[in-house]
Amino acid sequence: MLTYSGPAKLDGLVCKTCEYRIVNEEIKVKSAPSENWKEVVELWQCHDEDFSQFIDLNTKLIKIPDEVCLIRFNQIVLSQKLVEANQVQGDPVICKGCNQITGTYIEGQYCIFIDMIQNLRQYFDFSKDVLAIIFNHGLDNLKQDLLFINMDDNKQIIKIKVLGSHMLVMKNKAKQFEKSIKVLYNQIDNTNPDVFELLTQFNKTFKVKESEFQILKQILEEGQKFLHKKLQTFKNGLYQISYLIHDFK
Numbered sequence: 001m002l003t004y005s006g007p008a009k010l011d012g013l014v015c016k017t018c019e020y021r022i023v024n025e026e027i028k029v030k031s032a033p034s035e036n037w038k039e040v041v042e043l044w045q046c047h048d049e050d051f052s053q054f055i056d057l058n059t060k061l062i063k064i065p066d067e068v069c070l071i072r073f074n075q076i077v078l079s080q081k082l083v084e085a086n087q088v089q090g091d092p093v094i095c096k097g098c099n100q101i102t103g104t105y106i107e108g109q110y111c112i113f114i115d116m117i118q119n120l121r122q123y124f125d126f127s128k129d130v131l132a133i134i135f136n137h138g139l140d141n142l143k144q145d146l147l148f149i150n151m152d153d154n155k156q157i158i159k160i161k162v163l164g165s166h167m168l169v170m171k172n173k174a175k176q177f178e179k180s181i182k183v184l185y186n187q188i189d190n191t192n193p194d195v196f197e198l199l200t201q202f203n204k205t206f207k208v209k210e211s212e213f214q215i216l217k218q219i220l221e222e223g224q225k226f227l228h229k230k231l232q233t234f235k236n237g238l239y240q241i242s243y244l245i246h247d248f249k
């Protein structure tokens, strides 16, 4: 889970390019629950308790209080009331001032890219957060692959498969060790719409901006430096091995 460290209240959400007010009222900003909270909800439901105040038990989506926005990785999720009051619509969401992509519609919720928000982006470090997402996914869930879709070029995807986790990697000469995960990754361009649909149904999917897509590519390419050349493998010319080493304290 990524923790938001910016101010708890903001005077709306402002487009970084044209200063259009995407949300034009005071909002509370909070971190979204961890990626695994849906599993927790399922456990709770077995106990016949009433969580309907917080969670829509049919969709398993959290009910966001009217004045609240939730930070989820590279996006901020708007409450239904904020969506209606500020007429947020479309997928992708287009800024009414500068016509740039500012957000997206995922699982019944409107989300705005934090990188597009003038008064929020300084509290956001994509490189750090995307590593945490990949690392945590690797520790928790080896069944699904991770997909990062480039929102500015909808047919471009980076697919990441976690091969193993909890590996220990020597950190330096003092023989300190760090946890590491091993991933395969490949970039898929010009995805056929049917393949796209299948991929997003069966894998954990994140939508990212073009600039974020390029940062992720760079991180994965740099990851290979940790592995000896002889150990790098290629499968059908698509896959490369990469180590992600990260020290989460």
Ligand SMILES: [Zn+2]
Pocket: 015, 016, 017, 018, 019, 020, 095, 096, 097, 098, 099, 100
């Ligand atoms: Zn704008």
